[in-house]
Amino acid sequence: MTNLGLLSFFKYGNFFLENFSNLLKTLGLTYYPLQLDIVLPVGISFYTFQTLSYTIDVYRGRTKPWPYFLDFALYVTFFPQLVAGPIVRATTFLPQCREVCRASVQQFWWGLNLLLLGLFEKIIVADGLLAPISDKIYSQNVDLAPTFVSAWCGTFAFSGQIFCDFAGYSTCAIGMAMCLGFILPDNFRFPYAALGFSDFWRRWHISLSTWLRDYLYIPLGGNRGGTIKTYINLMSTMLIGGLWHGASWTFVLWGALHGLYLVVERIVLNSKLVSLSIWKGPIGKLAITSFTFVAVCFTWVFFRANSLNQAFIISSTMLGWKYSTPIIPFNRADILVSLGCVALIFLLHRWLRDTTLENAVTLIPTWLWSTLLAVMLVVLALFSGTGGEHAFIYFQF
Amino acid sequence: MPSSIFSSEFPANRAPKKPWLRICALAVIISITPLFGLEVFLRRQDLRASVTDNLNLWASHRSRIYGNNNKAVVLIGASRMQTDFSLLSFKSRFPDYQITQLAIPGTGPISTLEDIADDQDFKGIIICSLTAFSFDRDSQQNFVNYYHSAPIYELNTEPRIQSFLQTHFVFLNQALNMKAIAGRLRKGESIPKTYTVMDSDRSVSSDFRQIDIQTLKNKVLKDLRSGYESRISYKKWLNNVNKLEKTVQKISRRGGKVIFVRLPTSGEHWALDQKYFPRSLYWDRLEKLTKTKTIHFQDFDSLAYFKCPDTSHLDYRDTPRFTNALLDELVHLKVLF
Numbered sequence: 169m170t171n172l173g174l175l176s177f178f179k180y181g182n183f184f185l186e187n188f189s190n191l192l193k194t195l196g197l198t199y200y201p202l203q204l205d206i207v208l209p210v211g212i213s214f215y216t217f218q219t220l221s222y223t224i225d226v227y228r229g230r231t232k233p234w235p236y237f238l239d240f241a242l243y244v245t246f247f248p249q250l251v252a253g254p255i256v257r258a259t260t261f262l263p264q265c266r267e268v269c270r271a272s273v274q275q276f277w278w279g280l281n282l283l284l285l286g287l288f289e290k291i292i293v294a295d296g297l298l299a300p301i302s303d304k305i306y307s308q309n310v311d312l313a314p315t316f317v318s319a320w321c322g323t324f325a326f327s328g329q330i331f332c333d334f335a336g337y338s339t340c341a342i343g344m345a346m347c348l349g350f351i352l353p354d355n356f357r358f359p360y361a362a363l364g365f366s367d368f369w370r371r372w373h374i375s376l377s378t379w380l381r382d383y384l385y386i387p388l389g390g391n392r393g394g395t396i397k398t399y400i401n402l403m404s405t406m407l408i409g410g411l412w413h414g415a416s417w418t419f420v421l422w423g424a425l426h427g428l429y430l431v432v433e434r435i436v437l438n439s440k441l442v443s444l445s446i447w448k449g450p451i452g453k454l455a456i457t458s459f460t461f462v463a464v465c466f467t468w469v470f471f472r473a474n475s476l477n478q479a480f481i482i483s484s485t486m487l488g489w490k491y492s493t494p495i496i497p498f499n500r501a502d503i504l505v506s507l508g509c510v511a512l513i514f515l516l517h518r519w520l521r522d523t524t525l526e527n528a529v530t531l532i533p534t535w536l537w538s539t540l541l542a543v544m545l546v547v548l549a550l551f552s553g554t555g556g557e558h559a560f561i562y563f564q565f
Numbered sequence: 566m567p568s569s570i571f572s573s574e575f576p577a578n579r580a581p582k583k584p585w586l587r588i589c590a591l592a593v594i595i596s597i598t599p600l601f602g603l604e605v606f607l608r609r610q611d612l613r614a615s616v617t618d619n620l621n622l623w624a625s626h627r628s629r630i631y632g633n634n635n636k637a638v639v640l641i642g643a644s645r646m647q648t649d650f651s652l653l654s655f656k657s658r659f660p661d662y663q664i665t666q667l668a669i670p671g672t673g674p675i676s677t678l679e680d681i682a683d684d685q686d687f688k689g690i691i692i693c694s695l696t697a698f699s700f701d702r703d704s705q706q707n708f709v710n711y712y713h714s715a716p717i718y719e720l721n722t723e724p725r726i727q728s729f730l731q732t733h734f735v736f737l738n739q740a741l742n743m744k745a746i747a748g749r750l751r752k753g754e755s756i757p758k759t760y761t762v763m764d765s766d767r768s769v770s771s772d773f774r775q776i777d778i779q780t781l782k783n784k785v786l787k788d789l790r791s792g793y794e795s796r797i798s799y800k801k802w803l804n805n806v807n808k809l810e811k812t813v814q815k816i817s818r819r820g821g822k823v824i825f826v827r828l829p830t831s832g833e834h835w836a837l838d839q840k841y842f843p844r845s846l847y848w849d850r851l852e853k854l855t856k857t858k859t860i861h862f863q864d865f866d867s868l869a870y871f872k873c874p875d876t877s878h879l880d881y882r883d884t885p886r887f888t889n890a891l892l893d894e895l896v897h898l899k900v901l902f
Contacts, residue, residue, distance in 0.1 A: 210716070277585030351578070526579035538588045542595035549600055550736060 183415030254375035269349030282343025289336030302326035313491035325506035361517035403427035625724035632663030642694025644670035697842035728765035770881035834876030
């Protein structure tokens with residue numbers, strides 16, 4: 169109650185008041201809520217869920233209460249993952265505090281490699297290349313409409329940006345923790361190569377999706393309660409997952425879309441369409457992966473848009489609707505960069521889908537990996553200041 | 566660490582077994598070589614290292630204005646305050662004082678002045694470069710807002726590291742657009758020089774020998790004319806100055822001092838200043854209404870004889886002498902001791 173109460177107040181206080189006031193207005197009642205100047209504590213969504221998992225696990229008997237307060241304080245405030253995850257379970261972190269943590273030589277150097285890779289993803293790809301393109305669509309006056317091409321390219325750019333930004337942060341966090349001798353879980357596993365939406369959620373923000381599965385979906389009944397109950401549980405979980413991201417109806421709609429995708433996927437999986445052999449071959453799998461990717465990109469419109477109005481304008485343009493308001497033009501360079509980057513990310517994910525980054529690096533010759541690291545270092549040194557300052561996207565949650 | 570509780574979902578358990586020391590050493594050598602080569606090349610082209618100004622750097626300096634109470638000096642204003650006032654000359658003459666440069670190019674200093682007026686911890690001296698046009702210019706409010714919202718850790722480490730690196734390496738100068746440089750080299754053209762350089766203390770030195778002065782002058786005057794023609798009404802200007810008086814009093818009441826300084830402009834620029842903002846209507850009224858000390862460059866021969874090559878800013882070679890002349894007047898007015 170305390171955890172969720174604090175989260176509700178800090179993150180959703182103004183949102184609830186505003187919507188309550190709007191509801192009363194539609195009923196013909198006038199109510200002016202007190203304007204609360206609430207400052208959102210950094211990372212509150214993450215450490216609230218993290219501490220909740222400890223409380224629930226102790227209550228359920230999955231773990232014993234930890235006897236040392238300092239260890240628990242470290243678990244909650246561990247700086248690599250404090251602000252934007254991964255959401256770490258007490259059952260995996262606290263036992264590491266029993267002994268003095270020391271990274272092995274392999275882990276220390278690999279940790280530094282991950283730190284560099286994460287910085288490159290965030291600063292060069294997300295901020296330097298893709299953010300300026302997606303901002304052309306999403307940071308505009310809401311009365312302006314994009315063209316069909318610019319709506320899709322801008323949204324593709326954002327889909328690349330949010331992956332590189334968030335996965336970049338997670339990679340830095342995991343690498344930094346590794347250098348200090350602590351083990352954090354994977355948070356992304358090449359999500360844009362997902363075969364379907366369930367697979368997507370097994371690969372995107374894994375620490376959140378598993379948290380929602382273990383502490384919300386399964387306690388609600390999961391898929392034990394009949395088909396309709398399963399669909400309701402899926403939708404409820406995704407709606408709450410959407411709301412967790414932010415106090416805005418656009419995030420709720422984003423969650424609702426993913427809930428709808430999961431429900432429709434279940435219906436399709438239960439039908440005879442799935443048994444067709446075409447889906448099991450490489451072309452079938454490519455088709456499913458591509459469809460999943462495009463459908464997920466569509467949901468990013470709601471995640472990124474500044475308002476429901478903007479989200480509807482952009483999404484309807486992507487579906488072919490034409491507006492007569494002034495348009496936001498894209499030049500050839502924007503289109504090439506957004507499509508090029510996203511295609512590269514898509515192909516990389518496809519290549520690494522059934523393996524791990526570590527396995528892939530093991531197979532890369534030493535000289536080649538050194539060169540790639542050097543290229544990343546040089547590019548970071550030369551271009552790190554040119555993309556404009558963008559805070560990590562997930563810091564706002 | 567206990568690996569038994571961890572499955573393969575944990576990257577630490579999958580750390581590739583490779584000769585990491587060799588890989589990282591090789592990566593460092595491969596990356597340092599082109600960077601070193603680029604640094605040597607850029608220095609041979611007479612290009613200079615320069616700190617990039619941004620919200621973080623400004624906020625970092627804003628957080629350090631307090632010093633030793635009335636021995637803290639803050640400079641606010643626009644680009645003229647950055648180029649015309651030498652912090653080195655000040656520090657060598659007044660080593661007991663702590664000085665901070667908070668001027669921001671192309672903006673009016675009122676937001677910063679109001680913010681410091683509301684800051685009860687500041688009891689020092691504010692030297693504010695002001696012109697009659699300051700109220701029309703872009704506000705510094707976004708810098709002030711950023712300062713108040715930025716986490717403390719962002720104000721300390723990153724700006725210091727960034728300034729240190731940017732002061733020492735030319736290739737980190739953000740004003741040098743690497744793409745544009747590569748394009749010019751491909752065409753066999755020379756690399757354009759940057760005539761301004763910012764130091765880690767946010768002071769700027771302008772070397773007008775590096776640039777086509779006439780082109781720069783024409784641009785400055787063109788922008789000035791269009792700005793002056795759409796200036797705010799005199800009534801609105803007077804209202805702003807009245808508000809300024811209250812701001813100044815807030816600082817004076819707690820033992821601080823504010824002095825408004827009109828820094829030099831020359832030639833056509835000064836002629837336009839006189840045409841659109843006659844001194845008797847503007848500067849002299851400002852002095853009367855704010856009831857604080859002012860220094861107008863025209864009132865002192867030691868300040869008036871300096872010429873601005875681009876009509877608006879001093880060349881770096883004149884800055885130390887101008888600063889010392891200005892400091893003489895500040896001592897004379899008992900603002901500094």
